[in-house]
Amino acid sequence: MTPKVDKEKCIGCGACVAVAPNTFAMGDDGKSEVTNPTGDPEATIQSAVDGCPVQAITLE
Numbered sequence: 469m470t471p472k473v474d475k476e477k478c479i480g481c482g483a484c485v486a487v488a489p490n491t492f493a494m495g496d497d498g499k500s501e502v503t504n505p506t507g508d509p510e511a512t513i514q515s516a517v518d519g520c521p522v523q524a525i526t527l528e
């Protein structure tokens with residue numbers, strides 16, 4: 469499963485970066501992006517998906 473961030477939906481809250489810092493980082497545009505789709509354990513990435521307040525992260 470590969471996480472993807474929908475930048476149209478992302479509000480730049482930083483929650484996913486706090487939960488899974490080896491997978492997500494804040495981009496220059498102030499929105500999250502995937503830096504390494506397998507950077508954190510799957511359960512951690514799932515927690516980031518579940519914790520996104522605007523459901524901007526999907527697993528494909």
Ligand code: SF4
Binds near residue numbers: 478480482520
């Ligand atoms: S948790 Fe969601 S809204 Fe917040 S930075 Fe990550 S992708 Fe964006």
